[in-house]
Structures are given as C-alpha cells and as structure tokens.
Amino acid sequence: MSHVIGLKCRECGTEYPAGIQNTCYECFGPLEVNYDWDYISDHISKEKIAAGPKSIWRYADMLPLESEKRVDLGAGFNKLHHAQRLGAALGLDELYILDESVNPTNSFKDRVTSVAISKALEFDIKAVGCASTGNL
The missing domain is CATH 2.20.28 (Rubrerythrin, domain 2)
Structure with a gap:
C-alpha cells in the first residue's frame, strides 16, 4: 500500500x-x-526494502499504488557497474553506470511502464496507449 x-x-x-x-x-x-x-x-526502513523481491516491487511501499494488481515482467534491480577508467578520465572518483539492457525490453522505460500499467489496472482501465521511440 x-x-x-x-x-x-x-x-x-x-x-x-x-x-x-x-x-x-x-x-x-x-x-x-x-x-x-x-x-x-x-x-519503512532500508532493511525492509532490502528484504523485498529483486525487482522494482521491492520499492512497492514507495510507489503510488494501492492494490496488489501488479504488472511484473522482471524490471528493475539492475546492476551498477563501477566505471573506474571512465570516471578517472572525467576526473571523478566514483562513477557508476546502470545496466538497463537487462530489463525485459532493454529499456529504462520498463520500470515506469510497470508502475503505470499497474496503476491503470487499479483504475480498471481496459486499454492503454503509449507514445514511444519504438522500444516499448
């Protein structure tokens, strides 16, 4: 909730x-x-969040959803890669890159779409349209 x-x-x-x-x-x-x-x-504690599923739904208490109707294709919980050489070249001690290619459609849009469609289900919406650059 x-x-x-x-x-x-x-x-x-x-x-x-x-x-x-x-x-x-x-x-x-x-x-x-x-x-x-x-x-x-x-x-809501860091420990409670850390104990959640390895997906976007570990943050369910922080998302604007009221029901358990959830679209879950496995989006989220992507690995951060420490980009040491790139960081050094840019003068940064700590630079991390999030790997979005492990999401279901290889896009950062998968997380927000999971939440948006789940919210549409809450409102009993039967059809959803989406403008996209083609990877959704």
Missing part, C-alpha cells in the same frame, strides 16, 4: 486528491504525487 496524500502541480502548486488525473486544471502543468513522508520515514 502506498502512502499517497494527493497530487500537486509542479508548475503552480495547485493540489488535488489522488485520482485519475495527470494535468493541472489551472495551468495544465504536470502533477506529481504527494507522499506522507513522516509515515514513510517512521514505518
């Missing part, structure tokens, strides 16, 4: 109840999820 308080416009700050809306009615800006951060910091 998520700990969503509501939605808030990134542009003008107008707040809305959590629901099936993604655009501000006042300025047409994008809406972001507002979380109950006090509850989260008191009840």
Whole structure:
C-alpha cells in the first residue's frame, strides 16, 4: 500500500486528491504525487526494502499504488557497474553506470511502464496507449 496524500502541480502548486488525473486544471502543468513522508520515514526502513523481491516491487511501499494488481515482467534491480577508467578520465572518483539492457525490453522505460500499467489496472482501465521511440 502506498502512502499517497494527493497530487500537486509542479508548475503552480495547485493540489488535488489522488485520482485519475495527470494535468493541472489551472495551468495544465504536470502533477506529481504527494507522499506522507513522516509515515514513510517512521514505518519503512532500508532493511525492509532490502528484504523485498529483486525487482522494482521491492520499492512497492514507495510507489503510488494501492492494490496488489501488479504488472511484473522482471524490471528493475539492475546492476551498477563501477566505471573506474571512465570516471578517472572525467576526473571523478566514483562513477557508476546502470545496466538497463537487462530489463525485459532493454529499456529504462520498463520500470515506469510497470508502475503505470499497474496503476491503470487499479483504475480498471481496459486499454492503454503509449507514445514511444519504438522500444516499448
């Protein structure tokens, strides 16, 4: 279960109840999820997250989902590669590269799509369209 308080416009700050809306009615800006951060910091620990499944769903308590209806094709939990030589060439002591090629469609979009489609299932949406560059 998520700990969503509501939605808030990134542009003008107008707040809305959590629901099936993604655009501000006042300025047409994008809406972001507002979380109950006090509850989260008191009840969700690093240990609890680390004990979760080796997928995006280990972070389920931090995602804006209310139900257990989840699309899971194995996205997430990708390995970070320490790019020491590239980091040194760029003057960085610590540079890591996330390997997105291990996701189901070889794309970073798999994580957000899993959450978006899972949310669509919560709203009992029967069809979803997606604009993409072709790898989704």
